[in-house]
Amino acid sequence: MKKQFATTLTICLSLSAGAFAGVDHQVEVGNTYYDPQWLEVNPGDVITWTRTEGSHNVISGAICGETDGQISSPTLNGTNTSFTWTVPADATENIEYYCSISSHCANGNQYGALILGNNNGEIHIVSTNGFTFDPPSITVSPGDLVIFEHGGGFHSVTFGEDCVSDGTLDEELSSSNGAVLWRVPEDMAGVTQNYFCNPHCGFGMVGSIEIIDDNDCPSDVDGDNDIDVDDLLSLLGEFGTDCSAEDCTCDVDGNGFVDVNDLLEMLGVYGTNC
DSSP states (O other): OHHHHHHHHHHHHHHHTTTTOOOEEEEEEETTEEESSEEEEOTTOEEEEEEOSSOBOOEEOSSTTOOOSSOBOOOBSSSSOEEEEEOOTTOOSOEEEEOOSTTTTTTTOOEEEEEEOOTTOOEEEEEEETTEEESSEEEEOTTOEEEEEOOSSOEEEEEEETTEEEEEEEEEESSSSOEEEEEOOGGGTTOEEEEEOTTTGGGTOEEEEEEOOOOOOTTOTTOSSBOSHHHHHHHHHHTTOBTTTSOOSOOTTOSSBOOHHHHHHHHHTTTOBO
16 A cells, blocks of 8 residues: 555646746736736736736735835836736735736726636626615625726725624725626535625615535545646645644545545545536
């Protein structure tokens, strides 16, 4: 059995060689937009923003006028038409950005985000439309990303019901903060998360997010819908863990330990698309 385990480890490490090579992405910078606005990336990926018209830049920060120092491009214009940036190897959080020139962010809605760690989860868009969220109800899965977009006016995304916040999420949604990004936690399967607009809850501006568990592949431990080398490496990293003593994600057979039975079960379905 030790020989089988060592062989599996060797195969896994061999399969993973080159798996982290960066991918090149192109973002068009127009007047006034980024296209695509929401771009799924991984650490090591290279993003090039290319200007097609007007004068713009790329500044990282969640709110117009604020900066977190990660991305700061020169002005893109007729002379300097492109800017290239590489996602850091240790990046784990979504990186929001905007154009700081004139009022392109606040009045032109020129903002976007680099979406990290989506693991092939879906992206759901909810926009404000008058005193409503559009659509008012959505169905998602753990690991999905919900993007609340500003569609005019001054609103908030406040989790809770009966116009009372539950304290988990309460963010402004306005011209200066054009989007609120929320990753659905893995432990919320089976829950319906209600939310409302704090200034307009009395007008019936409420919404709901039904969270379902659609993972029929317990060996898909990273939730990317493929049982592949990343799942094997995760299991090997937790091999020998007593799940009653510490948290673990790779107890495939649910017996409370990450052991050879989990490894064999995963190898039996290796390559499956969930």
